[in-house]
Amino acid sequence: MTTQVRSVQPDVAAGASAVEAAIKATALTKIYGPRGGSESRHRGWRRAKDSGADTKPKAAADDVTFSVAPGEFFMIMGLSGSGKSTVLRMLNRLIEPSSGELLIDGRNVATMPDGELRELRNRKINMVFQHFALFPHRTVRENASYALHVRNESAAKRDERADWALQTVGLGDWGDSLPGELSGGMRQRVGLARALASEADILLMDEPFSALDPLIRRDMQDLLMELQRDLNRTVVFVTHDLNEAMRMGDRIMIMRDGKVVQLGTAQEILNSPADDYVTEFISDVDRSRVLTAGTIMQEPLVTATERDDPQDVLRRLSNVEGVGAYVLDDEGHIAGITRADLLAAGVGRQRATVGQLVTNEFKTVGADAPLSDICTLVGRNSVPLAVTDTDGRLVGVVPRATLLNALATPHPRKDDGNA
Numbered sequence: 001m002t003t004q005v006r007s008v009q010p011d012v013a014a015g016a017s018a019v020e021a022a023i024k025a026t027a028l029t030k031i032y033g034p035r036g037g038s039e040s041r042h043r044g045w046r047r048a049k050d051s052g053a054d055t056k057p058k059a060a061a062d063d064v065t066f067s068v069a070p071g072e073f074f075m076i077m078g079l080s081g082s083g084k085s086t087v088l089r090m091l092n093r094l095i096e097p098s099s100g101e102l103l104i105d106g107r108n109v110a111t112m113p114d115g116e117l118r119e120l121r122n123r124k125i126n127m128v129f130q131h132f133a134l135f136p137h138r139t140v141r142e143n144a145s146y147a148l149h150v151r152n153e154s155a156a157k158r159d160e161r162a163d164w165a166l167q168t169v170g171l172g173d174w175g176d177s178l179p180g181e182l183s184g185g186m187r188q189r190v191g192l193a194r195a196l197a198s199e200a201d202i203l204l205m206d207e208p209f210s211a212l213d214p215l216i217r218r219d220m221q222d223l224l225m226e227l228q229r230d231l232n233r234t235v236v237f238v239t240h241d242l243n244e245a246m247r248m249g250d251r252i253m254i255m256r257d258g259k260v261v262q263l264g265t266a267q268e269i270l271n272s273p274a275d276d277y278v279t280e281f282i283s284d285v286d287r288s289r290v291l292t293a294g295t296i297m298q299e300p301l302v303t304a305t306e307r308d309d310p311q312d313v314l315r316r317l318s319n320v321e322g323v324g325a326y327v328l329d330d331e332g333h334i335a336g337i338t339r340a341d342l343l344a345a346g347v348g349r350q351r352a353t354v355g356q357l358v359t360n361e362f363k364t365v366g367a368d369a370p371l372s373d374i375c376t377l378v379g380r381n382s383v384p385l386a387v388t389d390t391d392g393r394l395v396g397v398v399p400r401a402t403l404l405n406a407l408a409t410p411h412p413r414k415d416d417g418n419a
């Protein structure tokens, strides 16, 4: 298993860096009905805050603020009716916001001239829906290249892009078939291929896998995550499944009644759920599959080099009540582990170094190993399990207590007995 280094910049997501966010939504609000009718966009949308304070109709999206960094996999999650699709569709103005501000690549979408808006929808952003509307009488290749067709690209370019995209999603041999010849899962792949072929930087996905069988769904999640690593698009993905959100997302925005109740990484949400609504969701999460070695690892308390004096390492170990330590070479690779009993035996010997007192009885895992895979390894080791990078250097350790803590639910539901 290898460590994936993602190019997400958290500062950007937090809106604090000079690098531009791909998407920056501020106080986006959508109110349906007569009083919430959209305004002329050339005047811009109202600021949410100065709308009249009298009896307000319920907002489908209420004061929603978030930023998405370039290359980030951003999830929107919540129960049915919480406003997920409304927020997603405001991002390409399929739904016109009632108020708020939206910047895509730093440009204000509300005041964008028509030509630029068309360009945004046709090239910059692509939307993938739960039920892909494939054209039944067009071939899979034609369906995959639909966005390029809309843009009047040449047939040669359309076919080239479509074939590449179909190949990428594992449908390389199906270009000449008709959608009716494909299974449901394969049809979803065509939808994905269509989004990829469009060359859009930003993919908006509204529950694209929720109609699929669990196993196929898992395959599609894996495929999309793999594609994301290679292609590094910005993805905003709507789901009502927190397991899916945590498995795939860099960060997750949890919505309820049109409002954002929490925004954070899987780890942050699991460790400190914002309220009972979130707590309810995370009680269904399989923490052992969502959390990884990299998310819970700690600095090793003691490490040694091969040249160290056994007495010295023994003293450092006893200070932390440790029984063993990793012995590292000059580049940080693990040369072995040493243990208190080995060190003690070497103390009397002349010119003994720690390098002569090591064993190979240890196991390592990559930072992206799920906790479900490391439970048995942690149980067996006499030193905390080592987490290594792709070059085999020690980057952290997982002590047994840390693992058990991470797997336990930190906030058991309060039974506050209000009558």
Ligand SMILES: Nc1ncnc2c1ncn2[C@@H]1O[C@H](COP(=O)(O)OP(=O)(O)OP(=O)(O)O)[C@@H](O)[C@H]1O
Pocket: 032, 033, 059, 060, 061, 078, 079, 080, 081, 082, 083, 084, 085, 086, 087, 240
């Ligand atoms: N065209 C519309 N007119 C009036 N109300 C609407 C309209 N579309 C959505 N709503 C309301 O806005 C709220 C948010 O709906 P939205 O579709 O964004 O929720 P959602 O989180 O995507 O739900 P689901 O998981 O069922 O897709 C709901 O209360 C819904 O009834």
Ligand SMILES: [Mg+2]
Pocket: 084, 085, 086, 206
């Ligand atoms: Mg929806």
